[in-house]
Amino acid sequence: MTTAMRIGRNLRPASYVLRQGAGCTSSGRLSTGTGWSLTTTIRSRYQPVAPFHTTLHRLRRGEPPPTDFGELDVLGNTPVPSYSVDVCMSDGFQFNNGAKILDGSGVIVVGGEAFAWRPWLPRGEKRLLNQKGQWEVPNETLGLFDLIWPRPDILIIGLGPDMRPISPQLRRHISSLGMRVEVLDTRNAASQFNLLATERGINNIAAALIPIGWREGVGAT
Numbered sequence: 001m002t003t004a005m006r007i008g009r010n011l012r013p014a015s016y017v018l019r020q021g022a023g024c025t026s027s028g029r030l031s032t033g034t035g036w037s038l039t040t041t042i043r044s045r046y047q048p049v050a051p052f053h054t055t056l057h058r059l060r061r062g063e064p065p066p067t068d069f070g071e072l073d074v075l076g077n078t079p080v081p082s083y084s085v086d087v088c089m090s091d092g093f094q095f096n097n098g099a100k101i102l103d104g105s106g107v108i109v110v111g112g113e114a115f116a117w118r119p120w121l122p123r124g125e126k127r128l129l130n131q132k133g134q135w136e137v138p139n140e141t142l143g144l145f146d147l148i149w150p151r152p153d154i155l156i157i158g159l160g161p162d163m164r165p166i167s168p169q170l171r172r173h174i175s176s177l178g179m180r181v182e183v184l185d186t187r188n189a190a191s192q193f194n195l196l197a198t199e200r201g202i203n204n205i206a207a208a209l210i211p212i213g214w215r216e217g218v219g220a221t
Contacts, residue, residue, distance in 0.1 A: 081197045083114045085190035090213025091220045093190075104213075104220040108144055109193065110152060110206035115144060117208060126219040128159075128210070135159050135183075136167035142208070145177050152206040154196065155179045158189030160214035179206070186212045 080096055087094040092101040095114060101107055106117040119141035120126045130136045135157075145151055155174055157166065163185045174181045184192060186209050193207040211220035 080194070081112060081202050083109050083112060083202075084194040084197060085109070085207075085209070088187050088190050088209075088212050091211055093209065093211070104211060106208065106210045106220075108206065108208050110144070110148065112202045117141070119208075119210075120219075125217070127216055128214075129164070129216055130167055132167075133164065134167040135164045136170050139170075139173045142173070142177070145179070145206075150203075151178050153180060153200075153204045154182060154206070156182045156184065156189050156193045156196070156205065156207045158184060158186030158207065158209035160186055160210040160220075161212045186210055 082095070082097040083099070084096045085093055086096050089102065091104045093107055094100045099114065101114075101116055103116075106119065108115045108117045119137035120128060122138045122140060128135055128137060145155075159166075163183070166181070166183050171181060182189070182192065189207060189209060193205060193209075196205045213220045215221070
């Protein structure tokens with residue numbers, strides 16, 4: 001039984017414009033007891049801070065040129081996977097391509113695709129911890145990986161807002177699928193997935209993430 005469902009939806013990006021004022025002027029009138037009036041005008045201007053300019057010093061003869069660290073960024077020109085996780089929200093996720101999951105479901109990201117994931121359904125209650133306080137889901141909730149070949153090298157699991165150990169039984173099951181497992185809270189798991197998927201390729205890294213608003217017995221809200 002597989003509790004995953006493919007998702008995808010394009011969104012229109014929003015743009016924001018920030019305006020900055022250059023100054024202000026104020027005036028006031030002061031009346032005296034003799035009937036004379038004194039008018040004063042106070043002008044004050046707040047100029048934007050001038051940018052700090054730097055000029056490259058002329059190289060001395062025989063001195064090597066400065067290092068351009070941008071040229072050392074081997075991932076600088078590597079495209080970001082379309083289903084890299086842009087935002088972790090209390091009840092879901094937003095991806096680089098604009099797709100969102102906002103119904104409290106988790107997500108499995110594998111092979112460049114994202115699937116809604118609800119590993120608590122087989123138990124009939126919104127609980128992911130066993131009696132020992134270990135994070136544990138039924139093996140069938142990872143049934144999607146039975147349909148994939150070759151399988152990813154690494155499965156990164158995001159447990160929600162907190163970090164907990166996973167049960168030995170779940171760890172053995174993931175190992176039997178030929179995958180190594182990394183366990184983190186969801187924020188760090190999403191960041192790790194984005195990095196490794198960009199570095200190693202989307203076919204080698206998968207993620208299974210629970211929303212950061214997850215509460216045991218309540219779900220993600």
